[in-house]
Amino acid sequence: MRYLCTALLALWAVAVSASAARAVEVAAAVFRIDYPTLAPISRFETVPEDMGFAGAVLATEDNMTTGGFLGHSYSTETVSAPPEEADAAFAALLERGVKIIVVLARGEDVLRLADMAGEGRLVLNAGADDVALRSEQCRANLLHIAPSMAMKADAVAQFAVWKKWPEWFLIHGSNPADLAQAEAYRRAATKFGARIVEEREFEDTGGARRTDSGHVLVQRQIPVFSQGAEDHDIVIAADGSDLFAPYLPFHLWTPAPVMGAGGLRPVTFHGAQEAWGASQFQNRFEEISGRYMREEDYQVWLALRVVGEAVTRANTNEPAALRDYLLGPDFEVAAFKGVPLTFRSWNGQLRQPILLFDGRITASVSPQEGFLHQVSPLDTLGLDAPESACTAFGG
Numbered sequence: 001m002r003y004l005c006t007a008l009l010a011l012w013a014v015a016v017s018a019s020a021a022r023a024v025e026v027a028a029a030v031f032r033i034d035y036p037t038l039a040p041i042s043r044f045e046t047v048p049e050d051m052g053f054a055g056a057v058l059a060t061e062d063n064m065t066t067g068g069f070l071g072h073s074y075s076t077e078t079v080s081a082p083p084e085e086a087d088a089a090f091a092a093l094l095e096r097g098v099k100i101i102v103v104l105a106r107g108e109d110v111l112r113l114a115d116m117a118g119e120g121r122l123v124l125n126a127g128a129d130d131v132a133l134r135s136e137q138c139r140a141n142l143l144h145i146a147p148s149m150a151m152k153a154d155a156v157a158q159f160a161v162w163k164k165w166p167e168w169f170l171i172h173g174s175n176p177a178d179l180a181q182a183e184a185y186r187r188a189a190t191k192f193g194a195r196i197v198e199e200r201e202f203e204d205t206g207g208a209r210r211t212d213s214g215h216v217l218v219q220r221q222i223p224v225f226s227q228g229a230e231d232h233d234i235v236i237a238a239d240g241s242d243l244f245a246p247y248l249p250f251h252l253w254t255p256a257p258v259m260g261a262g263g264l265r266p267v268t269f270h271g272a273q274e275a276w277g278a279s280q281f282q283n284r285f286e287e288i289s290g291r292y293m294r295e296e297d298y299q300v301w302l303a304l305r306v307v308g309e310a311v312t313r314a315n316t317n318e319p320a321a322l323r324d325y326l327l328g329p330d331f332e333v334a335a336f337k338g339v340p341l342t343f344r345s346w347n348g349q350l351r352q353p354i355l356l357f358d359g360r361i362t363a364s365v366s367p368q369e370g371f372l373h374q375v376s377p378l379d380t381l382g383l384d385a386p387e388s389a390c391t392a393f394g395g
Contacts, residue, residue: 048294088175162369246262
């Protein structure tokens with residue numbers, strides 16, 4: 001009888017909560033810029049047409065599961081455009097009155113689009129990992145779902161230090177994205193007490209990555225390129241252009257584990273992740289899309305789930321009120337990562353564990369055991385409050 005009464009009380013509490021909630025309509029959009037790219041380094045890496053958008057479909061379904069009971073409704077528009085048409089397409093979204101927009105784009109474009117959106121709208125960055133967006137270039141209307149480059153570099157660094165592999169041979173490319181990754185790893189090495197014993201630059205000469213003789217050339221080039229390096233425990237690959245890093249394992253002159261852009265890679269999510277209840281989540285995504293989940297899909301899904309959770313708790317669709325709730329102490333969201341995720345109030349970055357993926361399994365998850373922080377172990381990854389130059393959030 002006691003258990004029956006408890007159950008009835010719980011149902012009554014839910015009913016009261018539902019009746020107290022007012023009808024809320026949440027119209028969001030996912031905006032993706034489609035950049036011209038080289039052919040993928042492998043046919044396994046072919047970019048699907050619904051990249052990111054498939055995550056939006058699943059997130060909208062998930063939001064409706066709770067929202068329908070509370071009288072909330074969700075709709076998500078998906079828009080893609082090439083770079084030269086991006087501003088016009090984004091302006092059209094704003095003219096249609098869309099106030100919550102998830103953006104998949106490069107850092108400079110995310111920044112410009114957030115400025116176009118202005119006050120009264122909420123922009124969620126689901127793609128760009130530029131550290132500056134979380135520091136001196138932050139914007140008050142821009143929250144970051146995608147982890148920063150610094151978070152990912154710190155995740156690799158923690159694992160290397162935990163494994164007692166402190167001596168690093170850093171190989172980086174010659175393009176701006178490669179150099180930015182290299183700087184993130186230099187910072188991570190200093191932060192966690194590792195030492196870069198040598199650096200070398202793999203120059204992008206503009207050659208094709210996928211040719212009949214490609215593997216033969218690489219098999220000859222990489223050993224010679226890496227010959228004679230200072231003694232090291234691991235190789236860190238900084239290759240934001242996806243040019244050479246996948247070829248490093250098994251082709252180095254001196255055998256060593258490879259981490260970073262090749263070998264063991266830091267990712268937000270991947271299609272083989274099954275821990276913390278992710279199997280059912282992966283199955284539902286595959287039923288919708290007919291393929292495995294990519295990071296972009298997960299990050300868009302998470303952005304829209306963040307919105308849905310905030311709408312449920314705050315019972316509003318107003319961007320300013322949602323932003324305040326998201327940055328406040330009461331917000332958290334479950335995301336199949338073993339811990340609730342929350343936002344950093346000083347720069348709008350979503351705290352989250354980083355998976356270390358070897359191409360088949362999750363080999364480890366950072367933050368690693370023993371890396372402590374006065375607020376959250378998750379804040380050992382990326383810019384802590386004293387390290388961020390962001391002032392848009394009142395810090």
